[in-house]
Amino acid sequence: MSPILFFRFIGLRLKSLFTLSFLLINFAVFADSKEHFSVDLPLVAEHIKVLASDKFAGRGPLTQGEALTIEYLATEYQKMELVGANPNRVGESSLGHYYQAVPMAQITPNPNIMLKIGDLSLQSGADFTARTEQISEKIELDNTPLVFVGYGINAPEYNWNDYANVDVKGKTVIVLVNDPGFATQDPEIFTGNAMTYYGRWTYKYEEAARQGAKAVLIVHETAPAAYPWSVVESSNTGSKYTLVDASDNASKLPIMGWLQLAATEDIFEQSGLDYQVLKKQALSKRFRAVTLKQNVNLTLKNEISHATSHNVIAKIEGSKYPNEYLLVGAHWDHFGTKKTPSGDIIYNGAVDNASGTAGTLEMARILMAKHKVTPFERSILFINFTAEETGLIGSEQFSKGEIIATQDMVALVNIDGMNVLDEVDYILQYGDGLSEMEDYLAAATAKQNRKVKLDPRPQNGLFFRSDHFSMAKQGVPSLLFMSLGDTDPDYIAHKYHKAADDYSTDWSLGGVKQDIELMVDITETLANSSEWPKWKMPSDFKTAREVDLAK
Structure with a gap:
């Protein structure tokens, strides 16, 4: 074999070996990657265990x-x-680029509050909850008139307005949870059994604020609320947090409350009314708000602190x-x-x-x-x-x-x-x-x-x-x-x-x-x-x- 052919032969062998090595390495990398594509349940379990440990409180x-x-x-x-x-790095931590600052106010109400309606004295936690998102150390309901406004919904597309022909500015309103579709199970009323946004408690507070109300008390019933009173109590007592706007949330509803069903029935009975009867009447778009001829008193004292929480964000x-x-x-x-x-x-x-x-x-x-x-x-x-x-x-x-x-x-x-x-x-x-x-x-x-x-x-x-x-x-x-x-x-x-x-x-x-x-x-x-x-x-x-x- 000539020297030229010999070196060509050696070169081809080396090239083949290099190609084979390259393919083997890449196959190994791909095979290793394929393993990484599978869900690692022990790792998931460890993450849950750590995050849900008492250490993380x-x-x-x-x-x-x-x-x-x-x-x-x-x-x-x-x-x-x-x-x-x-x-933009958040804070001094080397991990600052993974954080998004969420400026918030922490509002901690005094737990020893009492809601007085007429001759009734209701206990916080047991009978009602009350909180606010306004940045205020003291909010009072001082003999505010009490009005029942059915579901508290104003929905033009459904030709429904529970606030028609009533002025609730500065008043306390009682509203029903969920929307009329759930109570009737009629798909022609709202969307029937499926809740619309009009049924959410967040909407009830938002609409009442637009109407100028001073406070809202949502009547809790487990089926339409979809959770027991214990969830209402744990979610609406103790320290709560809110974003803060330039007006210290002045446009927010002053008092955001819930009422136990039994307490609600007592309130209506004190007014000479039957809650269950009025609840049925509220299923009609012809329903009009009812003044309960009672006044509401409540003093909500809050400790306010401002702090920054964080979202965690990472990208591919x-x-x-x-x-x-x-x-x-x-x-x-x-x-x-x-x-x-x-x-x-x-x-x-x-x-x-x-x-x-x-x-x-x-x-x-x-x-x-x-x-x-x-x-x-x-x-x-x-x-x-x-x-x-x-x-x-x-x-x-x-x-x-x-x-x-x-x-x-x-x-x-x-x-x-x-x-x-x-x-x-x-x-x-x-x-x-x-x-x-x-x-x-x-x-x-x-x-x-x-x-x-x-x-x-x-x-x-x-x-x-x-x-x-x-x-x-x-x-x-x-x-x-x-x-x-x-x-x-x-x-x-x-x-x-x-x-x-x-x-x-x-x-x-x-x-x-x-x-x-x-x-x-x-x-x-x-x-x-x-x-x-x-x-x-x-x-x-x-x-x-x-x-x-x-x-």
Whole structure:
């Protein structure tokens, strides 16, 4: 063999060996990545266990529990090589780019308050709750007239106005929870069994404020409210938080209250009226408000402090459309620790929502592994919101667009409580015919040989009760993934918003695995798409989206 042929032969052999080595190395990397694409349930369990531990003290906003939580989340994102999504560092921490400041006021009412209506003296917690979002150390109801305004709804599109022909300025109003559709089960009245936003307690307060009322007392009944009185009490007593506007929230309702059913019946009886009769009359659009001929007295004294809580935000940057964002969210907070005469009670919130928060971390890990193999075209943003439990505060701040404009938000996948038990053959869909995100849900669910199951309790209005709703009001389509009580009937009765919501080694986490896989599929699909999901049903949400997309 000639020297030239010999060296050519050696060169070809070396080239072949190099090519083979290159292929083997890349196959090994790909195989390793494939392993990283699988849900790591022990890791998910560890995240839940840590976040729901007593050390984190119930993850209350503006507490040491918050400091531990946001550092834990930011550190985990950083270890996965996601970058902090805030271009401006928050605070002195090296993790500051992972935080979004949420300036809030903490309002702590004096628990020893009494509501006096006529000759009745009602006890705080047992008979009623009262709080405010106004930044005021003292708010008084001084002989304010009392008026029953039915459902407290003003809805022109349904030709319904409970405030017609009555002036409630400076008065206290009693309103019914939910909307008339639930009480009648008539699909021709509002949307029948499915709650509209007019049925939410947030709307009741907003509308009463627009009408000039001084206070609202919502009558609690378990079926239309969708939760027992214990949830009302735990959610509306103790320290509460609020965003603060330039007027110290002067436009907010001064007193936001709830009434126990028995106390309500006593109030009406004292006025010579039958509550149950008037409640039925309120089901007609011809109903007119009834003055109860009694005065209300209450002094609400508050301790006010201003502090800053934090959302945690991290991103995977898209390769082609880096300024178009798929959002994956879950609130990190719970109720913290409450002091009682018999000792501290820690509300660890393991399912609600340490499980959802752990879900975002695991989705971030899987999606980052996929991104390293084949980069996504769009960016994916992971957001862990603060202060969801006290009124969607963190998501409201994020929805203002200081980090990302709403016109750049493609869609949101929001997790608020996962199925920590066994796998099921369905996925719950909240709302029906709302947006094209439902089509993406159906397609991904079919791949798992599961079926989409409509929310069996649409009367609960869950679509209006989690962080995605803050974005929906700005026009961003979303999906809510929530399994509170669906696979564990005991959960709502004995664990939801109670100290018993603790981590358990008995959980199989089968449902967590299949739902994370489903959400990863939807997120990945949209991250490699040029589509912008739209709203289907005519609404303010749809209008806001159309305005954004036209920009």
